Amino acid sequence: MAQFTRVSGSVGLISLKNPPVNALSAVVRQGIVDTVQRALSDPKVKSVVICGQNGIFCGGADIKEFGTAMSGPPLVPMIHAIEAAEKPVVAAIEGLALGGGLELALGCHYRIAHSKARLGLPEVSLGLLPAAGGTQRLPRLIGVPAALDLITTGRHVTAAEALKLGIVDQVTDHNTVDAAVKFALSVREHSLNARRISNNLCPPPSDLDALFEGAMQKVRQTARGAVAPVACVQAVRAAATMPYTQGMEREKELMATLFTSGQARALQYCFFAQRAVGRWSMPSGARWDTSKPRPIHKAAVIGLGTMGRGITVALAQTGLSVVAVETQEKQLMEAKQAVSGMLKRGAKRRGVAPVLDLVSYNCNLQAVADADLVIEAVFEDMDLKKKVFQQLSAVCKPGTLLCTNTSALDIDHLASQTPNPELVVGMHFFAPAHVMKLLEVVYGSRSSPQVVATAMQLGKKMGKVSVAVGNCRGFVGNRMLKPYMEHAFFLLEDGATPELVDQALEEFGFAMGVFRMSDLSGLDVGWRVRKEDGLAHPGMALGQAARVRQGRRYSPLADLLCEQDRFGQKTGMGWYQYDKPGGRVSRPDPWLHSFLEEYRARHGLVARRIDHQEVLERCLYTMINEGFRILEDGIAAGPEDIDMIYVFGYGWPRHRGGPMFYAGMVGLERVLERLEHYHQAHPDVPYLQPCNLLRRLVASGSPPIHRWREVIKKVRSQL
Numbered sequence: 001m002a003q004f005t006r007v008s009g010s011v012g013l014i015s016l017k018n019p020p021v022n023a024l025s026a027v028v029r030q031g032i033v034d035t036v037q038r039a040l041s042d043p044k045v046k047s048v049v050i051c052g053q054n055g056i057f058c059g060g061a062d063i064k065e066f067g068t069a070m071s072g073p074p075l076v077p078m079i080h081a082i083e084a085a086e087k088p089v090v091a092a093i094e095g096l097a098l099g100g101g102l103e104l105a106l107g108c109h110y111r112i113a114h115s116k117a118r119l120g121l122p123e124v125s126l127g128l129l130p131a132a133g134g135t136q137r138l139p140r141l142i143g144v145p146a147a148l149d150l151i152t153t154g155r156h157v158t159a160a161e162a163l164k165l166g167i168v169d170q171v172t173d174h175n176t177v178d179a180a181v182k183f184a185l186s187v188r189e190h191s192l193n194a195r196r197i198s199n200n201l202c203p204p205p206s207d208l209d210a211l212f213e214g215a216m217q218k219v220r221q222t223a224r225g226a227v228a229p230v231a232c233v234q235a236v237r238a239a240a241t242m243p244y245t246q247g248m249e250r251e252k253e254l255m256a257t258l259f260t261s262g263q264a265r266a267l268q269y270c271f272f273a274q275r276a277v278g279r280w281s282m283p284s285g286a287r288w289d290t291s292k293p294r295p296i297h298k299a300a301v302i303g304l305g306t307m308g309r310g311i312t313v314a315l316a317q318t319g320l321s322v323v324a325v326e327t328q329e330k331q332l333m334e335a336k337q338a339v340s341g342m343l344k345r346g347a348k349r350r351g352v353a354p355v356l357d358l359v360s361y362n363c364n365l366q367a368v369a370d371a372d373l374v375i376e377a378v379f380e381d382m383d384l385k386k387k388v389f390q391q392l393s394a395v396c397k398p399g400t401l402l403c404t405n406t407s408a409l410d411i412d413h414l415a416s417q418t419p420n421p422e423l424v425v426g427m428h429f430f431a432p433a434h435v436m437k438l439l440e441v442v443y444g445s446r447s448s449p450q451v452v453a454t455a456m457q458l459g460k461k462m463g464k465v466s467v468a469v470g471n472c473r474g475f476v477g478n479r480m481l482k483p484y485m486e487h488a489f490f491l492l493e494d495g496a497t498p499e500l501v502d503q504a505l506e507e508f509g510f511a512m513g514v515f516r517m518s519d520l521s522g523l524d525v526g527w528r529v530r531k532e533d534g535l536a537h538p539g540m541a542l543g544q545a546a547r548v549r550q551g552r553r554y555s556p557l558a559d560l561l562c563e564q565d566r567f568g569q570k571t572g573m574g575w576y577q578y579d580k581p582g583g584r585v586s587r588p589d590p591w592l593h594s595f596l597e598e599y600r601a602r603h604g605l606v607a608r609r610i611d612h613q614e615v616l617e618r619c620l621y622t623m624i625n626e627g628f629r630i631l632e633d634g635i636a637a638g639p640e641d642i643d644m645i646y647v648f649g650y651g652w653p654r655h656r657g658g659p660m661f662y663a664g665m666v667g668l669e670r671v672l673e674r675l676e677h678y679h680q681a682h683p684d685v686p687y688l689q690p691c692n693l694l695r696r697l698v699a700s701g702s703p704p705i706h707r708w709r710e711v712i713k714k715v716r717s718q719l
């Protein structure tokens with residue numbers, strides 16, 4: 001709602017009240033309409049200030065209303081009425097003015113911001129555009145290039161930048177409402193014509209066509225199939241080329257296409273899913289709101305390879321004191337140099353001093369004795385990790401949390417090496433650990449809720465999206481990756497090339513196709529795991545039995561490449577070729593194509609034409625099927641957990657919401673039908689067999705994703 005008071009004799013003060021961010025819900029919009037009308041019709045009121053309660057101006061439209069039948073007064077006429085007012089209206093911006101909140105402020109005649117406020121039009125990240133006049137007023141106010149930047153990226157600007165750009169008229173370090181009231185008193189007699197942004201023309205850019213062509217090219221390159229950034233450019237173009245009223249029509253048209261698009265739904269789902277994963281729960285009933293995290297003052301990292309270095313940086317950047325341990329002196333010195341470099345570069349980017357002093361380096365495990373939390377990041381080898389855990393149990397002070405960065409190994413087995421298994425938890429970071437946003441927090445059967453809460457909170461402090469998951473081989477992310485990759489290999493056997501598979505996945509929106517990704521992360525990683533699992537060893541890839549392992553279809557293609565030292569980028573060749581070891585630009589490799597032909601001939605396989613649809617269906621639907629199994633097994637609490645893991649850790653396109661959301665968009669019946677079809681064609685691939693939960697969901701009428709948990713509960717209770 002909105003409250004009205006008269007202050008300083010003649011200033012009408014309208015204050016938005018809708019905690020936590022004063023979103024413009026129907027009730028708030030109605031409140032604004034009513035209070036503005038009251039202020040304008042009250043002869044004692046000579047000017048008006050609009051502010052928000054609790055230190056926040058406004059976080060924009062109420063996103064929760066988007067999926068519902070909209071009621072209450074619409075934003076556009078409400079903002080027009082404010083702009084058309086004959087009394088000066090001043091926006092007092094504290095905290096945030098985002099989306100519809102900033103559009104409301106742009107309809108006011110003046111804007112005063114607190115120095116700590118942030119402003120922006122982030123609609124693009126929700127699959128929308130600023131359709132309450134934002135695409136038409138902002139370019140008129142600050143020029144086309146700056147408006148294009150803010151509207152297509154959705155980035156927030158500080159009050160200082162907003163002042164420089166001309167979005168706000170004044171910045172204050174003091175009480176913003178007091179400053180705005182004082183300002184409103186000083187302008188009460190001023191003419192408002194020039195202050196109505198919609199009356200103004202866009203400052204003409206020098207080469208309009210080149211500017212918009214460049215902008216369009218840029219968004220097409222970075223958007224990976226997202227439609228909202230493209231619509232944002234089109235709407236700003238309308239501001240630059242059309243009178244205001246026509247521009248508003250164009251804005252409305254473009255918004256209508258976006259609003260009903262699946263992408264907007266997916267992105268809005270992601271907004272809430274990202275927040276929902278913070279409200280974790282464990283099968284024991286332990287939850288985020290009943291488990292209190294422990295304070296962590298000092299952390300330690302064991303093993304300073306790529307992962308350990310990134311984890312050290314991420315911890316130090318939160319302000320924690322970190323002991324970094326690597327047993328070999330030479331590697332320790334190399335790691336010190338690398339970590340210091342990363343800290344310096346990070347600090348430079350953020351305009352702060354590097355926190356080099358927070359990290360101490362040591363060759364001796366004894367140095368972690370007084371740490372509150374230790375993260376083991378040694379080589380992915382169970383025996384080695386077990387040894388480290390045994391040593392840590394002897395060295396660490398009582399109560400120290402013991403965390404492992406394993407990406408797949410059994411947390412319970414590691415926990416059993418210590419006298420206090422309740423203190424053990426997985427913290428699975430993604431490379432580079434100081435950059436990637438995802439953290440899988442893996443609880444074992446005996447991990448205490450307090451320990452899980454501590455790891456989740458630490459992840460949040462590091463700026464990560466932390467997702468709590470159960471313990472199984474590969475946890476959530478890597479467990480689902482296995483059928484996805486396996487199917488990519490099968491597609492090569494059946495007639496595809498790495499380029500074809502990658503193109504289909506990249507056009508779908510993945511940052512990188514599966515083969516380019518495999519070359520980047522190194523083929524040897526998976527090879528080592530398969531060897532440990534008894535699936536691969538030299539010589540096994542020959543003969544008729546080569547394509548059957550443990551009673552099911554197996555593709556030895558990746559093993560064969562590894563046997564020839566084709567490990568990907570690091571060796572300059574893998575699924576693609578590179579100009580040198582460590583090279584990054586992939587090129588199709590004629591050697592690989594002949595190798596595939598020979599391989600198929602040797603195994604009596606006839607190559608057939610594979611299209612993009614088959615690539616997507618076989619790779620993605622098997623991955624989704626595994627996701628349903630994960631839900632059935634209780635490894636992930638809900639589909640949001642899986643989706644956020646894929647969006648933040650595996651390059652799944654956000655505008656497609658994550659694999660489970662995508663399954664809902666495709667239609668669960670369709671996913672089930674295609675899995676049945678492929679399973680019939682490939683009965684030796686168990687991953688293709690539709691899982692029980694998927695069948696149950698379809699039998700329950702394919703409910704929307706937010707209602708899956710009800711069916712999941714029933715299925716789990718019957719297992």
Ligand SMILES: CC/C=C/CC(=O)SCCNC(=O)CCNC(=O)[C@H](O)C(C)(C)COP(=O)(O)OP(=O)(O)OC[C@H]1O[C@@H](n2cnc3c(N)ncnc32)[C@H](O)[C@@H]1OP(=O)(O)O
Nearest residue numbers: 020021023059060061062063064098099100101122123275
């Ligand atoms: C007609 C269509 C017109 C569209 C124009 C628009 O205005 S679209 C909306 C534009 N606004 C945004 O995109 C802002 C989205 N919100 C945020 O980016 C952040 O929430 C924040 C405002 C920067 C605050 O971040 P912070 O980290 O401090 O808190 P949370 O993100 O955890 O948010 C707290 C709770 O508030 C809920 N919430 C935030 N914004 C909105 C919103 N615009 N509508 C509805 N709800 C919102 C958020 O979901 C959190 O709720 P929980 O229940 O605690 O999860």
